[in-house]
Amino acid sequence: MERIDNIGFGGLKLIQDTDEFCYGVDAVILSDSVDVTKISGPDKKVFDLGTGTGIIPLILSSKTQAKITGVEIQREVFDLAKRNAKLNELTDRVSFINEDVKEYENWGKDLKSCIDIVTSNPPYMAKASGLINDNSKKMIARHETTADLNDFISAASFLLKDKGDFYLVHRPSRLVDILCFGRDNKLETKEIRYVAPRFGEEPNIILVHMVKNGGKELKMLPTLYIHDAGNKYTPELLNCYK
Numbered sequence: 104m105e106r107i108d109n110i111g112f113g114g115l116k117l118i119q120d121t122d123e124f125c126y127g128v129d130a131v132i133l134s135d136s137v138d139v140t141k142i143s144g145p146d147k148k149v150f151d152l153g154t155g156t157g158i159i160p161l162i163l164s165s166k167t168q169a170k171i172t173g174v175e176i177q178r179e180v181f182d183l184a185k186r187n188a189k190l191n192e193l194t195d196r197v198s199f200i201n202e203d204v205k206e207y208e209n210w211g212k213d214l215k216s217c218i219d220i221v222t223s224n225p226p227y228m229a230k231a232s233g234l235i236n237d238n239s240k241k242m243i244a245r246h247e248t249t250a251d252l253n254d255f256i257s258a259a260s261f262l263l264k265d266k267g268d269f270y271l272v273h274r275p276s277r278l279v280d281i282l283c284f285g286r287d288n289k290l291e292t293k294e295i296r297y298v299a300p301r302f303g304e305e306p307n308i309i310l311v312h313m314v315k316n317g318g319k320e321l322k323m324l325p326t327l328y329i330h331d332a333g334n335k336y337t338p339e340l341l342n343c344y345k
Contacts, residue, residue, distance in 0.1 A: 107190075110158065111344050113165035115191050117158060118183055126158040128329060128340070129224050129308060132298060133272040134162040135343035136310050141268065142169040142219050145196070150174065150214075150262055152204050152223040152255050157184035159222055160197050169219070173199045174210075176249065205250035207258035214262055221259040222270045225252065227277075252277060253284045260288035260315055269313040275306050291317035296324035301332070 110117050119125045142149055147169035151159045154173025163171055175181040181201040188197045202210040204225075250258075252273075259269040269290055273281060275297065282292055290313040297306035306326065328337050 110161065112162050115161050115165060116187075117156060117161060118187055118190060119156060120183065123180070124155065126155065129272045130158045131162065131343050132308070132310060132327065132340075133222060133224055133270060134159050134166075136272075136296070136312065137163065137166075137220060137222060137270050138268065139163070139166045142167045144168060145170065147219045148172075148217060149220045149222065150218050150259075152221065152258055153225045153250075154184060154199065155180055155224075157187045157197070157199060159224065160184075160199075161187060161191065161193070163222075164191075164193050164197050168196065171197050173197075174202055174204055175199060176201070176203045203249050204258050205254040207254075207261050211258070211262055216262075216264055218262040218267060219264060220268045220270070221262055223255050223259065224272045225250075225255045227274045252280055253287075256281070256284040256290060257288050259313075260290050263290075263315040265316050267315045269315070271311045271313070273309055273311065275309045278309060278311075281309075281311055285311075285313050289316055290314070291319060292321055293317055294322050294324055296327060298327045298329065300328075301330050302328050 104121050105118055106121055108117050108119060145168045149163060149169050149171040151173040154160060154175045157173050160171040160173045173184055175184055178201055181199055184199045188194050200210060263269060285292055292311060293314050294312035296310040298308035298310065299306040327339055329340050331337050
């Protein structure tokens with residue numbers, strides 16, 4: 104069943120199918136981690152890999168005038184993303200392509216080294232790991248099916264300009280893979296931020312900022328806590344919605 108939600112950014116709305124995968128806080132904190140001062144003008148280009156219904160392009164569209172493109176493999180979800188751009192009257196600067204991320208050398212051949220910023224909230228679960236959801240769309244959103252983590256990182260490097268930025272949200276358990284795949288693809292990790300449900304609990308999300316051909320200097324940012332002791336959003340999390 105479809106519903107229309109107000110996502111809390113500039114009055115933008117999002118059509119979601121409640122029987123399928125709905126966006127969570129991951130997309131919000133990833134969007135907030137992007138340095139939008141680097142993409143303030145309409146001549147700047149952003150790509151979101153594994154965009155789903157387009158939540159990250161929509162959020163970023165409220166913060167920048169850049170041209171934003173989302174890549175989504177699932178046809179029905181891709182169609183929903185297009186409807187979301189139309190619903191918010193953003194089709195002039197937010198668009199989507201129905202492609203497999205791992206085929207980036209084909210659909211992205213004219214975009215190589217042309218993109219200023221790439222973002223991604225890819226499937227967290229590696230192939231053949233974790234509980235498999237019977238809903239195929241939820242399964243594809245949560246598990247690596249065709250493109251894996253290395254494919255997402257390789258695609259980002261392929262698209263980015265020299266010194267372009269890649270922003271990724273994932274699980275802390277995949278950090279070693281992220282760092283190794285990144286360096287193999289000329290993406291140097293510059294910032295890491297752990298995200299924990301509450302103070303005193305172990306982080307369950309990680310934000311990683313990489314720079315193509317960047318220098319070897321890493322900064323650890325303060326942990327972001329989602330909920331306070333009263334199970335309400337913390338001021339830091341609420342600030343992500345501003």
